Amino acid sequence: MNSTSDDYDIETIRRDFPILSRQVHGHPLVYLDSSNTSQKPRVVIDAISDHYAQHNANVARAMHELGAEATAAYEGARAKVAHFVAAAEPAEIVFTKNSSEALNLAAHTLGASLRPGDEVVVSVLEHHSNLVPWQLACQRTGATLRWFDITPQGRLDLEAAEREGLINEHTKVVSLAWVSNVLGTVNPLRRIAEQAHAYGAVVVADGSQGVPHLPTDVGTLGVDMLAFTGHKMCGPTGIGVLWGRRALLDELPPFLGGGEMIGEVRMEGSTWAEIPHKFEAGTPPIAQAVGLGVAVDYLETIGMGAIARHDHQITAHMLEALGELDFVHVMGPDKPVDRGSAVSFTVDGVHPHDLMQLLDSRGVAVRGGHHCAEPLHRRLSISSSARASGYLYSTDSEVDALCEALTWAHAFFTGRVAARA
């Protein structure tokens, strides 16, 4: 395992992740499913344990010493996350249970003012979590869902969108993935946001695959809301984030009701708390926020710039190495330009499920299926694909192990099937 640059100490980083020393079916684990969920460094795991063992209490409402400690830890995590994405203030960070809830929150609250004739714009490459909530919002309100198509290179077809007048005076919301979880495409959000803002539309970014891998500055992104999820960025499961500009969040109605999201409650009706608490009904994911705060510290200590460079280099190596296997067909951009670290592909004669199973028998973990992006697969006229995705702890030699396993799996499976003919 080689390091990608002199100051990026991959060996030390790998030692931070206990699971990476696991054996799977007698082989060392080669975990290339980080777009699905990332592994967790020891510091994050320990912080969660320590929280439960020493500081556990409910937040806000509990004012005793443990409550004060838990509240300080929870709100401290909010401040860390705000800093991580360069939000104007911690109050712009709403903790949810995952990206999907964050996007549903956006779709419900922005959806509350949609009317028939209004248009919501997504793209054909969205994860279901940034598509189904908008389908439901349009169904509830009579608004129309429209979408960007993709080019043969797997990028948003901006020209077709221009021709069709996709974004226009009826557009109320544009919600797009920052980085595709299948094709890896990095979408030109800023440019599209400028266009949408010219018509007064609100722009939501699904940052689930962007925030873990790229330095994030919500100002530079140019959007109004950004959803992301803890478990893909070295944090725990059970926590996600919706960032939104204060002016926008302030004016939106609440989503889930209950607990501490209230101002005053009477049987006849209620008023709401200030942001972010207006959007956080019930006991929040306290220990999970603490874990995410430590994850963010961990990522910042290594440096998001360094991680982005590392991920880019791993992806470049993967694209090159897969490109040399003539039975492998990579989907999406085949050069590591404006491209995230998910690399999806098909293998001649081997269904992605079978492939996944065969690779797993060699310790190589990839994902097979439609990756929660069924419309994109349908658009590409396939029903599923395999996906390999690295992260800060991935190495070139893991990519090489993938390629070897692919070569073996292809030969094993097609050979056995052929032998039966």
Added chain:
Amino acid sequence: MNSTSDDYDIETIRRDFPILSRQVHGHPLVYLDSSNTSQKPRVVIDAISDHYAQHNANVARAMHELGAEATAAYEGARAKVAHFVAAAEPAEIVFTKNSSEALNLAAHTLGASLRPGDEVVVSVLEHHSNLVPWQLACQRTGATLRWFDITPQGRLDLEAAEREGLINEHTKVVSLAWVSNVLGTVNPLRRIAEQAHAYGAVVVADGSQGVPHLPTDVGTLGVDMLAFTGHKMCGPTGIGVLWGRRALLDELPPFLGGGEMIGEVRMEGSTWAEIPHKFEAGTPPIAQAVGLGVAVDYLETIGMGAIARHDHQITAHMLEALGELDFVHVMGPDKPVDRGSAVSFTVDGVHPHDLMQLLDSRGVAVRGGHHCAEPLHRRLSISSSARASGYLYSTDSEVDALCEALTWAHAFFTGRVAARA
């Protein structure tokens, strides 16, 4: 610290909870805020660490070895929780982020078929999480919200309800706390459910304060849906549960959209997965489910019957000991009959916040405020109260420490205030 019965080994139980050996402001922690959130035994904390360190992967969608392990752990936890509440099958258990989300899920999906003229019935003693979602559902649909009042003893006023015809042919949903988080009242759910069912209404129980303390059998409870929350029953934050009868869950529309809650997704529209997955959008609280599964194992090993007897005995002692302090006024039933373990009270001359702070200085953790039940406090013509609440690890001597600290706090505060006069 004495044990409550010969076979209930309180000392061993207390050693299972690392936080209970903490000191607070130089005093041993006396944690009497378990209705707010419970403490966590070491086995739960360790199970979460072990999951992240050895078995972490996404579920369902990841089919490699780690994915299979994580899925088995997650679905295994569902089966344990199903068994814990005697559900007919694991598919009737939906994992949410907390009770509040579970109740919002109920209010949104049951609310989808409400029409003007329909009635939803709650009570004046509800936690905001079982009130605000129904207020919002009624606002969305034009249905009418009605409620049970309480008697001077702090019980649901069934006679007044009868007189008013509270439950009638317009009633579509009745949603009630099983056990009040303020008064401790155990509500006669079965009887009310029978009445409501006679009119074809659906009955939802907020079990947040019931399930942690009482043996639970959803069949015996007689309701159609039951919400509860992991963090109040020795489990982690970030996970809640909605149990529902299959026939009911099957016919309800989805709530949050995205991820794996789908059947088939096309840009033009989508179909939904079978229960429980229909209601679990996005990456679920995987490690939290694992933790909750272990919590449930832990509670069952001690025995919910034994825990209920212990909690009852602690509550009885608390009611008796507080009854002896003439400056303390207990709210709700003053005898430990049909009564959960939350004991709320006011103290002459000392505002609950000040009281909470003074008790905290002696290491005694109680809650002061409206406990997310503002309408109940308004009904009782007070704006806030103090609340002490024990659990399986609480002891009689902790109750005695509470009483001593109360006596000191009352004397200190009223004395100092008086001295200024």
Added chain:
Amino acid sequence: MNVEEMYQDIILDHYREKHHAGLREPYGAQVHHVNPSCGDEITLRVDLDGSTIRDVSYEGEGCSISQASSSVMTDLVIGRSVGDAMSLFAEFTTMMESQGRIEPDEERLEDGIAFAGVSQFPARVKCAMLSWSALRDALARAGATFEESR
């Protein structure tokens, strides 16, 4: 159990050359089932003659396990009574949920016993069950009556 054992020759044979594949007329009911987590799908038709299954025809997309399972299933149920087919369904299900702990009955399940190995890979059990669930659904819609075994 290693992966080579899971991919038994019987399975690969059926995968390479599916029996009874294609959609045929006449039929009493048609259903479309998917495995949402991976996108495997099947369209399946049944044609009943009283309580006898005259034909099962299908078209699908999916991995070797789901494809081979459809083929094996049609071999087993075409020409049988609905009741019989549903007991085979129950036996197959029991085997698939056994995680390899049950020795399947070759007399009854014929080529179906090749899937015993798959039962040790929980994530693939759904693949093997897809066509069987579609069958049960189609039979019900075609008006067949049988006891709900689950």
Added chain:
Amino acid sequence: MNVEEMYQDIILDHYREKHHAGLREPYGAQVHHVNPSCGDEITLRVDLDGSTIRDVSYEGEGCSISQASSSVMTDLVIGRSVGDAMSLFAEFTTMMESQGRIEPDEERLEDGIAFAGVSQFPARVKCAMLSWSALRDALARAGATFEESR
């Protein structure tokens, strides 16, 4: 910092006998603020004379900290210019957020310095701030102009 130090005599004095309490006429604006997590509440009126605060009257429910803070606040701002009151607001806020690290200026904050101890109890900071936030809101609604310091 122990709890005895937090409950300074100044605070208990104001709690026992609140200055400027009660709701009075005339007023330019009235607001109602609550601390949602505990239910403390205040109804507050301001009466402006140009840019001078002629009167602040209030009625509230709450703990000793929130009650005493209302009393101290009215002592400080009645008769001052809006601009001055808002700089006091900023100074008081800074002190309350300092967790006891800032030495408050007695010349400026007068009895308000008694709340420096409270700043070490984060859960109680909201109690001390309630009346001040209500004041700022009321001034804004009464048409006063001032720089948003936060």
